Structures are given as C-alpha cells and as structure tokens.
Amino acid sequence: MRLELAENRCALALVNLANDSNLRGCDLVNMKLIYIMTSGQITERASVLQSKTQKPVRFESSEGTQASLTRWMREPLMFGSEVLWSPYEQLHISPLPNASIICEWVTSAMLGGEHRL
Secondary structure (H helix, E strand, O other): OHHHHOOOHHHHHHHHHHHHHOOOHHHHHOOEHHHHEEOOEEOOEEEEEOOOOOOEEEEEOOHHHHHHHHHHHOOHHHOOOOEOOHHHHHHOOOHHHHHHHHHHHHHHOOOOOOOOO
C-alpha cells in the first residue's frame, strides 16, 4: 500500500513479483518480458528457467502483481524494452538492492522497526 501511495511503480512491481514467484534475486532482476507477457498483456501464469539449477519455476501472478506490472510497463522508460528492469541497468539492480527495497518496505509498513539485511 505504501509503495502504491508513493507511486514507486518499479519497487511495487519488483516486490509483488518477488512475492508471487519466489525466484532467486539473480533470476528476478534478469527477467525478460517474454516470460510474463503475451500479446501485450501480463500473463496470469509464467515459467522462468532458473540460472542456478537450469530447472523451470512455474508461478501464478496475483491480480495485484499483474496490475502493478502493467502500471510499470506503461512508464515511458519501458517502451520498447525487452527486459523488465531496463531503466535501472545503470543502477545494477542485484539481490542486495532488492533486499534494501524490501527492508524499506517492511520498515515503512511499521512491521518491526528498523531492519538490516
């Protein structure tokens, strides 16, 4: 809710997708649009090949995740992108910043004060 209120579309999509997919951080940040989109629409079900095990991980996206991904995909920086987090390549999104986003989200939701990961 707080990420929605802050209009942080990227972080909201990232947190929602991480929650639904249970993917490792390295697989999440390297996600390509073809894994979650068909004919310009976010799919309800997706399959991603894990980089570590080379095994597919199948997951379902909740309506909230689909909505947050759709809003993220409408951002002007995302037009023509083949990867989900392309505007942030310069920031080198990795599992550590993902943990930081989740930590900030938990802290802002007041679910236990300050957390360090």
